[in-house]
Amino acid sequence: MTLTRSLAYRLGTMALSAGTVLGASSVHAEDAYPSKPITIIVGYSAGGANDLLARVVGEKMSTLLKQPVIVENKPGAGSIIAANFVAKAKADGYTLLMGASGPISFNPSLYKKLPYDPQKDLTPVSLVGTFPLVLVTQKSNPDTGSLPTLIAYAKDHPGKSNYSASSASFQLITELFKRRTQTAFEYIPYKSSYESVMAVSTGDATMTLADSSPAMQGISSGRVRALAVTSPQRISYMADTPTLKELGIDMTVELWSGLFVPAGTPPAVVGKLEETVKTIMDDGDVRKRVEGMSITPASSTSRDFAQRIAQEIPFWKKIAQDAGIQPN
Structure with a gap:
């Protein structure tokens, strides 16, 4: 059956209008983020560095985003449980991971098979602190x-x-x-x-x-x-303690903590969280509180954070192989 030119035009216009409405709805939903409480998952027990960081960041994030931010501890298995929980969560920006370099950059060297892929199942938002x-x-x-x-x-x-x-x-x-x-x-x-x-x-x-x-x-x-x-x-x-580099040892290493969301989270939501973290970590009071925990405050773009992880994973795999450390 052949459509008339007039009918085809009307159908095409209707499809275009529907697409425009759906696109506008999607943009509006992301612009409205967040519209409900956010949960930050921590893979360690309460009172540790990652937990304290999450609570400092969550408190300020709640003020800036005008929504409650809940910190939930899911300790165990070197933070594998927490990382896997967030990796499998709905990719809507309401479940975040306060991830450490251990479960993200080091675990691929130490385990033959993880229940999550740090690079495929999680999207980095921003660094929060370095150790x-x-x-x-x-x-x-x-x-x-x-x-x-x-x-x-x-x-x-x-x-x-x-x-x-x-x-x-x-x-x-x-x-x-x-x-x-x-x-x-x-x-x-x-x-x-x-x-x-x-x-x-x-x-x-x-x-x-x-x-x-x-x-x-x-x-x-x-x-x-x-x-x-x-x-x-x-x-x-x-300040009186030199760096290894100053003493002639070619070695610079920092552990870190940062926020992650499930892969597939809308880019606009990731961007809003990234900007929010930068505002938080630039705040003088926050920086003072974080430094008081012997942590260096930090922030980054999602892109730069992902590139850092992409460099660290193969580096530590090579160190493990050279040291004869067999993955579990």
């Missing part, structure tokens, strides 16, 4: 009083040199340190960064690379000394 690591040794041990003497001691006493680490992420970072310094420290696992630092203070471990908050507790007690930080520049609250 420099601190290299500490026992303060009363004269053989490890500086980075050169620590390295020399490790090379002269390979059977007596070890390091404590609280997770596979810290293990991988220390394996990188071993490569850069051509040393052979043996790995001793501990349950937390605080326990890793305490192991150094008692002499049960020669050294550890720990996040700055538990490291600062050991330093303030006078039982461990800080030899270096892994950040690109010195950190304000440890």
Whole structure:
């Protein structure tokens, strides 16, 4: 059957109008975001760095977006449970993940099969904070009083040199340190960064690379000394501690936390969240609160965050392979 030119024109006009209405409705829905409470999922127990960050960010986000922001803890399996929960959530911008570099950049090196793909199932929104690591040794041990003497001691006493680490992420970072310094420290696992630092203070471990908050507790007690930080520049609250780069070690590493949404979330919603996070992290009061947690405030574009992750995943896979760390 052949349509007349007039009827075909009318049908085409109706289709165009319908498409315009649907497109306008979609844009209006995204412009209206958010229209209900937002939930930030945290893969760790309450009171930890990621949890505290989520609560600081959520409080300010609620004010800016004029909707309640709920922080929900789903700890377990190195944040795999939380990451997978958000990856499988509805892609509408109402379920966010306060993700750490562990479940995103490190886990692909440590697990043969994850229930989520960090790059395919999650969309980065923005960085929120970075965590420099601190290299500490026992303060009363004269053989490890500086980075050169620590390295020399490790090379002269390979059977007596070890390091404590609280997770596979810290293990991988220390394996990188071993490569850069051509040393052979043996790995001793501990349950937390605080326990890793305490192991150094008692002499049960020669050294550890720990996040700055538990490291600062050991330093303030006078039982461990800080030899270096892994950040690109010195950190304000440890201004007298040099970076590894300053001491001639080609190594710069920072752990991070950032917000993610399920893949497929509308770009306009991702963009609104990205802009909101930047406003939050530029706020002087927020920055002061975050720095008080020994965290460096940060923000980024979604694109830059995705590129960072894309570079980190293969890098840490190579470190794991070279160290002979087999994925679980």
